[in-house]
Amino acid sequence: MIQKVFFVNGIERNIIVDEESTLSDVLREQLGLTGTKVGCGQGHCGSCNVLLDGKVTRTCVYKMSRLPEGAKVVTIEGIGTPEKLHPLQKAWIKHGAAQCGFCTPGFIVSAKGLLDTNPKPTREEVRDWFQLNRNACRCTGYIPIVDAVMDAAKVLRGEMNEKELEFKMPADGRIWGSKYPRPTAVGKVTGTLDYGADLILKMPKKTLHAALVQATVSHANIKGIDASEAEKMPGVYKIVTHKDIKGKNRITGLITFPTNKGDGWDRPILCDEKIFQYGDAVAIVCADSYKNAVAAAEKVKLDLEVLPAYMSAPEAMTDDAIEIHPGTPNVYFTQKIRKGEETAPIFSRSDVVTVEDDFYVGRQPHMPVEPDVGFAYTDHEGRLVIHSKSIGVHLHLAMIAPGLGVEPEKLVLVTNPAGGTYGYKFSPTLEALVGAAALATGRPVNLVYDYRQQQAYTGKRSPFWTNVRLASTKDGKLLGMETDWTVDHGPYSEFGDLLTLRGAQYIGAGYDIASIRGEGRTVCTNHCWGAAFRGYGAPES
Incomplete structure (x- = not known):
């Protein structure tokens, strides 16, 4: 000093x-x-x-x-x-x-x-x-x-x-x-x-500071979690794992399309059986200071069986790729588009000009200046109150309440004054984590991401692999289009089907094309999960 x-x-x-x-x-x-x-x-x-x-x-x-x-x-x-x-x-x-x-x-x-x-x-x-x-x-x-x-x-x-x-x-x-x-x-x-x-600096003194125990591999089975050494570290109040969560311990996609081959309940609040991506949260250390929480988090030992990691859609689509979510195929949603007469006869005509090309739009971080931040507490009416950067509090309440085991009328979500999110907060991030910690400890709990966590453990723009064929008259009048697109939406399906639908809506949009045939698909991978971004599907398309 x-x-x-x-x-x-x-x-x-x-x-x-x-x-x-x-x-x-x-x-x-x-x-x-x-x-x-x-x-x-x-x-x-x-x-x-x-x-x-x-x-x-x-x-x-x-x-x-x-x-x-x-x-x-x-x-x-x-x-x-x-x-x-x-x-x-x-x-x-x-x-x-x-x-x-x-x-x-x-x-x-x-x-x-x-x-x-x-x-x-x-x-x-x-x-x-x-x-x-x-x-x-x-x-x-x-x-x-x-x-x-x-x-x-x-x-x-x-x-x-x-x-x-x-x-x-x-x-x-x-x-x-x-x-x-x-x-x-x-x-x-x-x-x-x-x-x-x-706001966190102005919280009551009994507020606990949280640090996450996060995966440093992208795909693994969890064989064990040993927090015994971490529990003895200075200032530690409680180490929260999936065993402390009273609900389904899953964040629901909520608006999962009927033709989606998954059920939308694939994203853990705290991982219990598997690691699905780098940075997945396995435990939450709650301590009297952020420094003590981080020090204790480093002492939590994970026993993992590392599995093949599929870091792109083409890798996850290979014949020998295992199912990332057992029981759900890695290609879990297909979207077709059909407009006008069949395109094959148009492309086979001798009097038309055809062009074809492949396009790739990569994964993109949102790069907010303010990293993710939130806190939770139980109010005087016995309600769990969660403050965060959410841009969809009613949506997020419905997505996390069943996982936490809290009735919707007993859960309140509040949007703090927040730095720009540019779409990533259309998906919940740490809301369920601070909620679970507050419920398990009975104390107010806050969580502030550092910038590495912001980059690794929030959603990103999903990559598209797109093939487009166009047919036109020799003077440039478009007659037909054939499209094929693949969406790498990371390991969690929330809004993945909706994003894939955007390919059907946006590829070729703005042009008068009488005949269109196309097919797109959503693919589960072990890369960072997909979230909304400015334009939501338009830049990729």
């Missing part, structure tokens, strides 16, 4: 810290300044930026042992407040530069550092500055952000009246069609809007 004396937003702070703690940890956990957000935790996204002695600094990788005595730190809270916004914050609101808002404090702090040193930057210099300081935004496309910096700079130079940055209600009082600011804009630009990890 070391003592540090430094200034934060003009206030002298004299505190004892762990020299290995990061500046972001100290600002957020010891000083309560949660406007500084932690995204990647590796210094790549800029959401944790502050000014340290006037220099933009990524606090998630800045150890307290490096902090000079008397250093001057400026966080988003020191730039402006909801009652007294800085021109940068007003410009951010005006241009809609705060969309999900998770990255916004880091951008505004970074922009302040730029304008303090370069009061009249060009647009290219603004973009170069953000790239230099690793500021990443997944929502805006950066144009509104650069617009905001340029307008704020004009105000600070005296070339624009600050009131021009403020919204004026139209004379007729109509908001529709205006640039009315989003209701959360002030909270986002001042860092006062609490996202999931911020």
Whole structure:
């Protein structure tokens, strides 16, 4: 431990810290300044930026042992407040530069550092500055952000009246069609809007911190789980396994199509018999601190019988491939399309031009700046309450309630203020995990993914292998199309049939093609499970 004396937003702070703690940890956990957000935790996204002695600094990788005595730190809270916004914050609101808002404090702090040193930057210099300081935004496309910096700079130079940055209600009082600011804009630009990890820091002291015991192989039978050593580790309250879950221990696909050869009950909350993909959760360590939970999770021993891992649809479709879910074929859903007259005679005609090609659209991570986060507790009415980044709380309630063994009227799901999810939260991720932990311990439990977990253990865009044949007249009039597409949806079937249907709907969409024949299929693999992504099937098609 070391003592540090430094200034934060003009206030002298004299505190004892762990020299290995990061500046972001100290600002957020010891000083309560949660406007500084932690995204990647590796210094790549800029959401944790502050000014340290006037220099933009990524606090998630800045150890307290490096902090000079008397250093001057400026966080988003020191730039402006909801009652007294800085021109940068007003410009951010005006241009809609705060969309999900998770990255916004880091951008505004970074922009302040730029304008303090370069009061009249060009647009290219603004973009170069953000790239230099690793500021990443997944929502805006950066144009509104650069617009905001340029307008704020004009105000600070005296070339624009600050009131021009403020919204004026139209004379007729109509908001529709205006640039009315989003209701959360002030909270986002001042860092006062609490996202999931911020809310966790404000939970009661008895709240437990969770760490997952996860598979490091992609396919295996589980022969045993030994938590005896982990249970003796400091701070451990309970280690939750599938044996503690009172319900079916499965997340249902809910809207499984009637012709799907599976039943939709294929995704475990905590794996009991098999590992289906890398990162699958086998146990949850609940402890008095995140550090203690992680240390104990590393001591849980898994006895596994490793099985062949099929990391692509073609591998899982081979004749000698075993069924990933015993009793359900790896090709578990087929979708056909039939429109107009038969295509074979059209393609055989001598007066038509035919073309054929193969296309592959790969698996794609959503890359949110805010990693997955959630917490759960039992409320005063005996209901299990789960807070998360869910974008479908009613859907997710129905998907996880039977698995947890909770009646729907006794389960409440709440969406926290959340960083953009871009579709991956159309599938439940950690909701059932924190719910199971809260039920098993009788205590509030929180779970925050690091970025490796975000990448490995949330759904991704599913790859498509697609073959398309087109027939046209010699002057380019399309006459027929034949299609074949294969969807690698990972090990869990939820929405896989729906996504495969999108191939039938979208391949060739927008063109007048009188005759179409095609067939697509959904394939179970041991790669990361498939989830919704922007466009949902359109980019792949």
